[in-house]
Amino acid sequence: MKLDSMYQxxxxxxxxxxxxxxxxxxxxxxxxxxxTCGDEITxxxxxxxxTITDVSYEGQGCSISQASASVLNDLLVGKELGxxxxxxxxxxxxxxxxxxxxxxxxxEEVLEDAVAFAGVSKYPARVKCALLSWMAWKDATAKALSxxxxx
Amino acid sequence: MxxxxxxxxxxxxxxxxxLLDRTVHDGKKIVYLDSxxxxxxxxxxxxxxxEYYERHxxxxxxxxxxVAEEATALYEGARDKIAAFINAPSRxxxxxxxxxxxxxxxxxNMLGWADEPYRVDHDTEIVTTEMEHHSNIVPWQLLxxxxxxxxxxxxxxxxxxxxxxxxxxxxxxxTKIVTFTLVSNIMxxxxxxxxxxxxxxxxxxxxxxxxxxxxxxxVLDVQALQADFVAFTGHKMVGxxxxxxxxxxxxxxxxxxxxxxGGEMIETVSMHSSTYAPAPHKFEAGTPPIAQAVGLGAAVDxxxxxxxxxxxxxxxxxxxxxxxxxxxxxDLRIIGPATAEDRGAxxxxxxxxxxxxxxxxxxxxxxxxxxxxxxxxxxxxxxFGIPATTxxxxxxxxxxxxxxALVDGLEHVRNFFG
Numbered sequence: 001m002k003l004d005s006m007y008q009x010x011x012x013x014x015x016x017x018x019x020x021x022x023x024x025x026x027x028x029x030x031x032x033x034x035x036t037c038g039d040e041i042t043x044x045x046x047x048x049x050x051t052i053t054d055v056s057y058e059g060q061g062c063s064i065s066q067a068s069a070s071v072l073n074d075l076l077v078g079k080e081l082g083x084x085x086x087x088x089x090x091x092x093x094x095x096x097x098x099x100x101x102x103x104x105x106x107x108e109e110v111l112e113d114a115v116a117f118a119g120v121s122k123y124p125a126r127v128k129c130a131l132l133s134w135m136a137w138k139d140a141t142a143k144a145l146s147x148x149x150x151x
Numbered sequence: 152m153x154x155x156x157x158x159x160x161x162x163x164x165x166x167x168x169x170l171l172d173r174t175v176h177d178g179k180k181i182v183y184l185d186s187x188x189x190x191x192x193x194x195x196x197x198x199x200x201x202e203y204y205e206r207h208x209x210x211x212x213x214x215x216x217x218v219a220e221e222a223t224a225l226y227e228g229a230r231d232k233i234a235a236f237i238n239a240p241s242r243x244x245x246x247x248x249x250x251x252x253x254x255x256x257x258x259x260n261m262l263g264w265a266d267e268p269y270r271v272d273h274d275t276e277i278v279t280t281e282m283e284h285h286s287n288i289v290p291w292q293l294l295x296x297x298x299x300x301x302x303x304x305x306x307x308x309x310x311x312x313x314x315x316x317x318x319x320x321x322x323x324x325x326t327k328i329v330t331f332t333l334v335s336n337i338m339x340x341x342x343x344x345x346x347x348x349x350x351x352x353x354x355x356x357x358x359x360x361x362x363x364x365x366x367x368x369x370v371l372d373v374q375a376l377q378a379d380f381v382a383f384t385g386h387k388m389v390g391x392x393x394x395x396x397x398x399x400x401x402x403x404x405x406x407x408x409x410x411x412x413g414g415e416m417i418e419t420v421s422m423h424s425s426t427y428a429p430a431p432h433k434f435e436a437g438t439p440p441i442a443q444a445v446g447l448g449a450a451v452d453x454x455x456x457x458x459x460x461x462x463x464x465x466x467x468x469x470x471x472x473x474x475x476x477x478x479x480x481x482d483l484r485i486i487g488p489a490t491a492e493d494r495g496a497x498x499x500x501x502x503x504x505x506x507x508x509x510x511x512x513x514x515x516x517x518x519x520x521x522x523x524x525x526x527x528x529x530x531x532x533x534x535f536g537i538p539a540t541t542x543x544x545x546x547x548x549x550x551x552x553x554x555x556a557l558v559d560g561l562e563h564v565r566n567f568f569g
Contacts, residue, residue: 002176003516007567037508037524038532038539060538062508063568129508 005119006126007063014113015063020073024056028144032136034128039065043136045144050081055137064117064126069133071113076137084141086110088134095130097121153551155472157464159457161550167193167453168548179518182556187336187364187497187544188522189386192450196389199449203442211441212415212432226441229448230431236451237381238372239398246397246404246431247444251363252286254382254397255330257434258359259290260410262328263298269357269407273299275327278356280305280313281534284336285527287361291330300327307534311338311487318350326356334364337528337542338487339470339497341365348377357403363387366396367454367546368495369463373398385443390450394443397434404430411436454547462547466496469545473498473554477543480561486531486540496545499526502561505568507541513564514541519557 023029026044033040039061046054055076057069076084090110094101099122103115120130165171168191175181183191209219211226227242234242248254262271271277277291277300295302303321306314313331322329329351334341344360351358359380362371367388373381380403385394399407409416409427413436418426427433454462471491477483482503488494502510511523522542525532532539543557 003513003567006512012568038529039508040538060506062506064508066506123512126508126512 006123008116008119010113010116011063011067011120014067014070018066018070020054020056020070020077021058022056023058024054026054026056026140026144028140028147030136030140030143032132032139034061034065034132036125036128037062039129039132041065041069041133041136043069043133043140045137045140047081047144047148052076052079052081052084057133057136059133061132062126062129064120065129065132068114068117068130071117072133072137075112075114081141087114088138091117091134092131094118095121095127098124153472153555155468155551157468158551159461159465159547161465161548164457164548167195169194169197171548175518176516182517182519182553182560184543184545184549184553184557185520185522186367186546186549187387187526187542189392190367190389190546191548192391193389193453195453196391196446196449200391200442200446203445208442210438222441225445225448226439229444232448232451233396236371236455237366237396237398238374240374241401243430244373244398244401244404246399246434247439248395248397249393249440250386250395251361251382251384252290252395254380254384254395255287255359255361256290257397257410258328258330258380258382258399259294261407262357263294264408264410265406266408269327269403271298271300271327274325276301276303276323276325278303278305278322278326278329280331280342281307281530282313282335282338282340282342283330283332283528283530284361284363285529286363287330287332288530301325305331307531310489311335311340313340313342313347315343315346318346322347322350322354322356324354326351326354328357328359330359330361332361332364334362334368334495334497335487335528335531336364336497337499337526337531337540339364339494339499339544340488341493341495344376344378352377364495364497368459368466370459379403385447385450388447388450389453390447391443393440394447396447399430401430404434409433409436413437415439457547465547466545466549467491469549469551469554470494470496470498472551473543473545473557476554476558477561480558481565483561486535486537496549497542498544499540499542501537501540502564505564507539509568510541510561510564513567514557514560517556517560517563519560521557 041059043057207221209222211223358378360378362383366383381398386392416436486499507523
């Protein structure tokens with residue numbers, strides 16, 4: 001069934017048991033919404049120099065948006081900024097592939113659990129759900145960095 | 152198959168709607184439950200559009216040649232049909248717009264630029280409701296911001312009705328305009344027009360009614376309503392997209408200023424000033440949506456031939472059945488009236504903790520088309536503390552077996568995310 005390509009087991013697992021959910025102390029906070037469906041996320045990032053020490057979040061939304069935030073937390077916490085940016089860009093590339101991109105080993109190595117979202121990229125209405133937390137993270141990081149410089 | 156009293160002959164009706172015959176996802180017959188977003192179109196309307204473009208296409212109110220005269224006659228003929236459909240006292244009270252949003256924006260802008268006694272300014276108040284589609288909130292927020300007028304609104308009760316308990320405090324001597332929806336696009340609630348209009352008339356306020364979810368589904372008689380403006384859109388009533396209607400009382404349309412300027416709407420133009428054509432042309436700047444108006448004319452012919460009262464009875468029977476069946480689904484909560492009384496055939500609900508997006512996706516896999524999200528009525532979702540709903544909406548072509556398909560589909564959704 002086609003649905004299974006979107007709702008991979010790993011996505012449903014993250015949805016039912018989200019990792020790192022809840023708001024904790026951070027350097028910057030952003031609030032992003034998906035106006036077409038009402039999905040919302042509040043996300044905070046915490047840095048120690050260039051190292052991401054925490055990404056905490058709270059929000060409401062569909063299984064795809066919630067699972068994506070959980071996977072993001074798994075993947076990015078503990079990473080250096082440069083590496084995290086590479087992961088974010090790779091995830092963006094996958095989600096914008098309209099289902100045309102078959103993740104290779106190199107991509108799988110970068111994205112780990114996040115490759116499960118490949119199937120979502122076939123559903124244009126749902127791509128924004130998958131990207132919501134990632135765009136929020138990018139935005140929060142930019143905010144944390146600019147505030148860090150001016151502080 | 153379930154037989155309910157009052158149903159139309161849907162087998163015959165569905166033959167008129169080509170799209171209802173198509174399949175999705177490897178041969179699953181489409182179950183179209185999103186008519187509140189837009190209705191499907193019957194062959195009669197599609198033929199009218201084609202016929203117009205193939206035989207009569209020309210600009211209106213200009214040429215003296217045969218085809219141009221035909222185009223004008225068809226466009227103005229559509230106006231006559233709409234006027235009759237809503238029982239307007241005069242055809243000149245029917246303004247064509249591109250949709251209901253434009254109609255409502257037009258009213259807001261007429262009042263913003265009007266002279267006394269209609270003028271909305273910083274000493275006056277605008278009244279709307281928490282139940283509105285964004286198209287009947289945002290134009291008034293803009294007007295309020297630009298003029299300083301105070302925007303007030305009626306709230307919603309727990310069972311999805313307008314809370315009119317404080318009507319005398321909401322509608323006051325300062326109120327210039329009261330604008331509200333006849334039927335809620337998210338909850339299906341049919342609102343008590345008379346009570347609101349009586350109070351508005353007491354204080355001398357104008358009344359504007361958003362009939363977008365009413366015109367397709369019930370008898371719409373603008374004289375019986377006693378409002379000053381009534382707005383609706385064509386594409387929800389088996390007509391094409393790109394055509395809407397604003398009905399307004401003639402003396403108001405004579406007094407109020409135009410909003411969009413351009414061709415068609417003038418009498419004479421010099422470089423210093425212009426005078427305007429009488430209504431409705433005063434409010435129809437530029438080449439109008441001609442084919443779309445003709446298509447809407449064919450749509451009201453189609454609906455009238457079946458009969459609006461019969462369509463209402465059909466949808467009422469379907470609604471009664473759908474409410475009963477949906478309430479059998481575990482964890483399902485109807486947002487809005489949980490009975491079929493004083494409500495239209497649009498039913499919003501939540502299903503446990505499963506997000507509407509996920510509900511809609513799994514239903515789609517079974518060929519069932521519903522709307523998910525906030526339905527351009529986010530204040531309603533905020534009121535009920537939910538991010539979104541799943542909405543099933545029915546029309547003259549909907550059948551009890553489609554209700555059954557939805558209920559079975561929801562069972563599948565529960566199993567999938569269970």
